[in-house]
Amino acid sequence: MVAQSVAGILGNHVRLSVEGIDRMYLNVYVPRLQREKDVAWFFRGHRQQPFASSALMAPMSRRFVAALERYARTHEIEVVQFRPGERKDEVMAERLQRFEWAEGVVFIGKAQEKAPAFRTIKRRDGQGRSWPWIVRSTAMVNQYYVYAIDRDFGPFFLKFSSYFPYNAKLCLNGHEYAKRQLAKEGIAFEALDNGILTCADPARLQAICDGLSAAKIDALLRKWLRRLPHPFTAADRRAGYRYDISILQAEFSLTQVLDRPDHGRLFFEQVIRENLDLGRPDQVQLIFGRRIIRTTPGRFRTRILTKSVTPSLHVDYKHTRIKQYHKEGRALRTETTINDARDFKIGKRLVNLPALRRIGFAANRRLLNLERLSHDCMLAEASFQAIERPVQRDGQRASGLRFADPKVHHLWHALLLFRLLVDGFRSADLRQHLADLHGQSADAIGRGAITYQLRRLRLHGMIERLPNSHRYCVTDLGWRTALFFTRTYNRLLRPGLAAIVPRHAADIIPLRRAFDALDRRISDSLAEANLAA
Numbered sequence: 001m002v003a004q005s006v007a008g009i010l011g012n013h014v015r016l017s018v019e020g021i022d023r024m025y026l027n028v029y030v031p032r033l034q035r036e037k038d039v040a041w042f043f044r045g046h047r048q049q050p051f052a053s054s055a056l057m058a059p060m061s062r063r064f065v066a067a068l069e070r071y072a073r074t075h076e077i078e079v080v081q082f083r084p085g086e087r088k089d090e091v092m093a094e095r096l097q098r099f100e101w102a103e104g105v106v107f108i109g110k111a112q113e114k115a116p117a118f119r120t121i122k123r124r125d126g127q128g129r130s131w132p133w134i135v136r137s138t139a140m141v142n143q144y145y146v147y148a149i150d151r152d153f154g155p156f157f158l159k160f161s162s163y164f165p166y167n168a169k170l171c172l173n174g175h176e177y178a179k180r181q182l183a184k185e186g187i188a189f190e191a192l193d194n195g196i197l198t199c200a201d202p203a204r205l206q207a208i209c210d211g212l213s214a215a216k217i218d219a220l221l222r223k224w225l226r227r228l229p230h231p232f233t234a235a236d237r238r239a240g241y242r243y244d245i246s247i248l249q250a251e252f253s254l255t256q257v258l259d260r261p262d263h264g265r266l267f268f269e270q271v272i273r274e275n276l277d278l279g280r281p282d283q284v285q286l287i288f289g290r291r292i293i294r295t296t297p298g299r300f301r302t303r304i305l306t307k308s309v310t311p312s313l314h315v316d317y318k319h320t321r322i323k324q325y326h327k328e329g330r331a332l333r334t335e336t337t338i339n340d341a342r343d344f345k346i347g348k349r350l351v352n353l354p355a356l357r358r359i360g361f362a363a364n365r366r367l368l369n370l371e372r373l374s375h376d377c378m379l380a381e382a383s384f385q386a387i388e389r390p391v392q393r394d395g396q397r398a399s400g401l402r403f404a405d406p407k408v409h410h411l412w413h414a415l416l417l418f419r420l421l422v423d424g425f426r427s428a429d430l431r432q433h434l435a436d437l438h439g440q441s442a443d444a445i446g447r448g449a450i451t452y453q454l455r456r457l458r459l460h461g462m463i464e465r466l467p468n469s470h471r472y473c474v475t476d477l478g479w480r481t482a483l484f485f486t487r488t489y490n491r492l493l494r495p496g497l498a499a500i501v502p503r504h505a506a507d508i509i510p511l512r513r514a515f516d517a518l519d520r521r522i523s524d525s526l527a528e529a530n531l532a533a
Contacts, residue, residue: 006267007372013263014256014332018196019361020209021174022251022335026350028158028168028221028243030232036134039118039165046239053132054120057164060231065162067229068144072108082111082145092147092155102151109145114138115161139163146228152184153177153220158228166231170221170245174212175253181208192328195255214353218245245350252360253335254368255327264326315367318343322367334367336360387481391459398459403485404493410437411453415462415474415482424471427454 032038040052049056072079078095082088088109099106117139124130141163149155154176159169175195182189188200199205225243232241258264312325319340327333338356341348346355389400401408414433418425428442431450435442454472457463462478465471474482 009258009263009267010256010368010372013259015259016196016199016202016257017254018178018199018202018205018209019254019364020178020206020252021212021357022194022253023171023173023249024217024247024251025249026170026172026217026221027246027248027348028170029246030165030167030241031244032241033165036118036136039134042241046236046241051132052120052134054118054134054164057118061163064160064166064229064231065142065144068108068160071229075105077105078107080107080109082109088145088157092157095147096149096155099149101149103149105146105148106155107147109147111143111145112140113143115141115143115163116167117141117163118165146224148224150180150220150224152180152216154180156220158221158224160231168243169248170217172217172220174209177212178205178208192255192331195253195327195331195333197257197330214350217353218350221245246348247338247341247350247353247356248348249337249339250353250356250360251335251337252357252364253333254361254364255331255333257331261326261329264329264332267326267332320344320363322363324367334364336363383477383481387460393459396455396459398456401456401460401462404489409486409489410434411457412482412486413437415457415478416486418472418474424466424469424473426471427451430454 033042043049043052043056047056069079071077080091082091088111091109092106095106115138117137118134119137119139120132121135122130123133141161144160144162146158146160147155148157153172156170156172156176159171161167173194175192178196179189179191182196182199182205185204187204189196189205190198196205221243230237258267312323314324315322320336320338320343322334322336324332324334336359338344338360341352341356344356344359346352346359387401388403391398391400401411411434414430414437417433418429427447427450430453431445431447432442434450434453435445438445454463457478458465458472461475462481463472463474466473
């Protein structure tokens with residue numbers, strides 16, 4: 001049945017597909033106050049103090065805390081002391097149900113947590129003279145969680161450290177932003193717990209998700225910094241001591257709402273059967289487009305976790321992970337969570353959000369494409385014969401890519417590796433990969449041999465050269481062929497031959513037992529007919 005394959009479910013039973021930013025956890029900091037010498041200059045150069053010391057920080061902290069508590073009293077906002085181990089989101093959810101306004105602070109939470117800080121030590125010279133010196137450290141300080149609702153973004157929180165340099169954290173949800181925008185425009189929708197189940201205008205919903213930009217997130221922060229007590233004076237801010245934003249964690253999700261819950265269970269049954277090895281280092285390269293070597297730090301694995309009767313798929317790469325699960329029994333959620341932008345050689349500042357979006361959404365699509373094509377890589381007879389035979393195109397001729405040729409088989413493995421790389425591959429990449437498969441060094445394979453293989457693949461339509469570059473990308477035909485040939489050879493031909501070859505130690509293989517039974521039945525029939533075997 002078509003619906004029982006991954007391709008069939010994704011092609012025929014998805015009634016709404018939405019791609020957008022999910023949760024974002026952002027670092028709010030003053031760039032000019034993150035190093036010891038910058039802190040020293042803040043007090044000595046900017047504030048014209050005779051020395052820089054943590055003693056000058058304490059009055060600033062007291063004023064800031066007093067302003068926060070005065071703000072809470074003035075606006076009749078509850079201040080909640082969080083208990084150890086208490087889930088802060090649950091406290092917010094409980095109070096959010098009683099909150100009656102469209103915008104405002106719901107409550108302010110308070111908790112002691114370890115945070116970066118600066119302290120003063122004494123340094124001495126050879127003559128016994130001493131002076132204060134600023135050093136980086138950590139300390140247990142009060143953190144103030146401002147849980148609020150924004151008219152455009154919905155629920156969010158802004159967490160301030162009560163100690164210099166008053167770094168903060170901003171946490172928001174892109175799906176809540178989308179819900180608010182749909183409501184403002186009068187577009188009917190039905191919500192999931194963290195997503196959209198139905199929408200009267202799916203195209204507009206996707207446009208809203210695409211429109212959640214770094215500029216809008218920055219505007220949200222500036223808006224609430226103006227409303228809330230600020231740890232730095234107006235003179236400090238005019239001198240350039242202003243908050244900036246960097247990305248600590250960003251979730252990029254693809255939600256595909258299914259027409260029936262059982263299609264979600266069928267999807268995972270098929271995916272788990274075929275793709276348990278997605279977390280191997282070479283497979284992680286396929287999804288994230290990063291090369292893994294023996295010394296690469298981090299975890300690379302695939303895990304299948306089961307909650308109730310519905311499993312979820314987890315793929316880890318360094319500080320980044322993909323999670324795929326059946327959301328509320330109604331939708332397939334594929335989400336990539338990037339915890340360190342430097343895993344992909346991208347800066348952490350919020351201005352790099354567009355580049356991270358491309359990586360996050362591309363990883364989701366690659367995973368789904370890999371799962372989809374795993375069940376739909378068949379080749380027609382004409383296509384198979386065209387690949388097997390020599391080809392001539394544009395005055396150039398190339399030999400056929402024979403099915404069981406070991407060298408050709410290595411090429412198929414290379415195409416599987418290179419297909420999902422963002423910017424294609426070079427001839428040097430193919431050279432290194434083939435050398436690894438042959439157990440040789442790359443120098444043992446001549447450039448002419450690699451040029452021959454690239455031309456061979458290109459003339460057969462398996463790869464295309466990217467314009468104005470020396471890089472190649474794998475075509476859809478190349479990927480489908482590589483999957484079909486490698487899977488047929490590794491899963492059918494080799495184990496099948498091992499099972500049926502006489503005197504092979506494979507008696508426990510079901511196919512071998514079936515052939516032996518058939519052989520005995522034919523021998524019995526010949527004996528019954530009095531025919532010599």
